Amino acid sequence: MRKGSIKAFNAIYRLYVRRLINYLSKATVGTQDAEEIVQDIFLYLWNHRENIDPRKSLSTLLYSWAYKRRIDIFRKRLSSPIYEDYLEYQNIISSKDNYSLEYKDFLRVFNKIIESLPSKQRQMIVMSRLKGMSNTEIAIQMGLSEKTVRNGLSAGLKILKDKLARTIDWRS
Amino acid sequence: MNDKFRQFHDNELNSEELKAFIEEAKAMTDEELDAGLNSIGDIHDDTDLDIDSIYENILSDINSDNSRRYKKYRVYLGIAAAVIPILVIVSIYFFIQSSNYGIYEDIITKEISISTSNGESANATLPDGSTIKLGPASTICYKLSSFNDTIRSINWEGEGLFQIAKISGNPFIISTEFVEITVLGTTFNLHSRNSSDQVEIYLEKGAIKVSVPTYHKDMEMKPGETAFISKLNGEINVYRNDAGHRYSIGPTDIRFESRRFSDIVNAIELYYGKNVIAAPSLDSELFTGPIPTNDLDKSLRIIEKVFHVKTELRGDSIFIK
Numbered sequence: 004m005r006k007g008s009i010k011a012f013n014a015i016y017r018l019y020v021r022r023l024i025n026y027l028s029k030a031t032v033g034t035q036d037a038e039e040i041v042q043d044i045f046l047y048l049w050n051h052r053e054n055i056d057p058r059k060s061l062s063t064l065l066y067s068w069a070y071k072r073r074i075d076i077f078r079k080r081l082s083s084p085i086y087e088d089y090l091e092y093q094n095i096i097s098s099k100d101n102y103s104l105e106y107k108d109f110l111r112v113f114n115k116i117i118e119s120l121p122s123k124q125r126q127m128i129v130m131s132r133l134k135g136m137s138n139t140e141i142a143i144q145m146g147l148s149e150k151t152v153r154n155g156l157s158a159g160l161k162i163l164k165d166k167l168a169r170t171i172d173w174r175s
Numbered sequence: 176m177n178d179k180f181r182q183f184h185d186n187e188l189n190s191e192e193l194k195a196f197i198e199e200a201k202a203m204t205d206e207e208l209d210a211g212l213n214s215i216g217d218i219h220d221d222t223d224l225d226i227d228s229i230y231e232n233i234l235s236d237i238n239s240d241n242s243r244r245y246k247k248y249r250v251y252l253g254i255a256a257a258v259i260p261i262l263v264i265v266s267i268y269f270f271i272q273s274s275n276y277g278i279y280e281d282i283i284t285k286e287i288s289i290s291t292s293n294g295e296s297a298n299a300t301l302p303d304g305s306t307i308k309l310g311p312a313s314t315i316c317y318k319l320s321s322f323n324d325t326i327r328s329i330n331w332e333g334e335g336l337f338q339i340a341k342i343s344g345n346p347f348i349i350s351t352e353f354v355e356i357t358v359l360g361t362t363f364n365l366h367s368r369n370s371s372d373q374v375e376i377y378l379e380k381g382a383i384k385v386s387v388p389t390y391h392k393d394m395e396m397k398p399g400e401t402a403f404i405s406k407l408n409g410e411i412n413v414y415r416n417d418a419g420h421r422y423s424i425g426p427t428d429i430r431f432e433s434r435r436f437s438d439i440v441n442a443i444e445l446y447y448g449k450n451v452i453a454a455p456s457l458d459s460e461l462f463t464g465p466i467p468t469n470d471l472d473k474s475l476r477i478i479e480k481v482f483h484v485k486t487e488l489r490g491d492s493i494f495i496k
Binding site for chain 2: 009013016017020021024025028029030034038041042045046049050070073074077078081082086089090093103104105106107108110111112115119166169170
């Protein structure tokens with residue numbers, strides 16, 4: 004592979020891809036983010052193939068890149084606003100009605116509501132609430148201006164909160 | 176603590192546990208987090224994993240990197256070669272502007288789509304005069320350019336009652352994710368959802384041809400027949416309605432045969448546009464019989480009786496305990 008053989012690269016890819024996705028998806032919601040990280044890792048591997056020290060284990064190299072990305076994405080997920088949204092929602096429900104809503108069920112209601120939003124707004128909310136991405140990061144990934152993201156997100160979140168509130172407010 | 180990583184991953188922590196876990200995990204070192212994540216064990220659900228398409232993405236990234244490098248050397252040749260096409264494009268542009276052709280081109284190739292959400296229905300009239308009554312969570316997509324002298328075609332997802340205008344020598348083609356239906360003028364009910372593992376078609380009048388491209392199967396249907404097509408193996412079962420069988424989705428109810436509690440819950444959410452929040456799983460019990468699609472109170476009473484539960488309607492939510 005160091006000499007630019009795509010065949011060798013393919014063999015390495017097939018050897019490690021499932022293990023790496025499994026390793027990464029322990030930290031992600033679903034496997035999509037894990038797949039994206041794996042793409043980055045293999046692209047990096049290809050672009051730096053000439054600098055790879057053939058005496059060192061390839062597996063150690065791949066996992067050391069994956070290790071760093073996995074910790075980053077997990078820390079981001081721990082700070083993602085969805086958990087605060089849920090705890091806040093759960094507090095309101097339990098004070099009103101003494102009903103305890105599981106996070107899983109909250110997520111179901113949440114997903115159902117965002118499904119009804121236009122696809123751009125839905126993407127923004129998923130990136131912001133579930134993945135803990137900043138407006139700047141969302142803007143770069145979606146190829147939009149930060150202002151567009153800020154406006155789209157605030158409109159989307161307003162609809163989301165209204166609909167969540169309506170789901171809570173049984174008596175209305 | 177390590178158990179908590181697994182529960183967090185599976186969204187199984189309750190609100191207090193979740194709060195405590197997040198605080199504790201945020202304070203951990205990278206090594207501690209890594210050990211916690213490793214303790215989750217293997218995630219076996221990689222059935223949907225399409226490693227070939229991930230590989231194709233990587234290759235296309237590699238190629239675009241390469242072509243960027245290559246382009247650097249060809250830049251002067253590129254500039255020279257670009258001048259001639261620009262002249263051609265500019266003249267075509269002025270020609271189109273002067274004939275207004277561009278505006279019509281936009282209109283006839285623009286995709287038109289009509290959608291309903293859960294609990295909604297709608298009527299659509301197509302350019303050829305055909306009408307479609309859309310059931311909940313259904314979508315029709317078409318372009319004006321796909322209605323012409325030789326063919327009429329639409330894309331479909333969901334359930335609907337189709338009344339197709341008869342125009343001789345001009346077939347009407349409905350494409351769904353799994354089947355293609357060719358119609359010459361008729362009334363029928365189509366139920367084809369991406370989320371469901373079967374397609375259901377009830378033919379009231381006329382004749383249609385159903386194709387299942389994945390399995391190279393074709394079939395013609397006669398009036399009064401209902402066809403069930405399995406997406407899992409392409410198997411087609413046709414029933415005559417007068418022989419005691421009937422279609423599962425009628426105008427005012429949906430019939431279940433040995434279906435689990437979660438299937439009934441999905442139907443309630445679909446037809447009434449409510450969120451169902453159900454306590455512990457009742458999936459061990461199976462249900463056979465009809466559930467109305469136009470009377471929520473009656474539906475809830477049936478569920479209470481069959482599954483021995485209490486239901487409560489609050490705003491947009493139905494709580495089942």
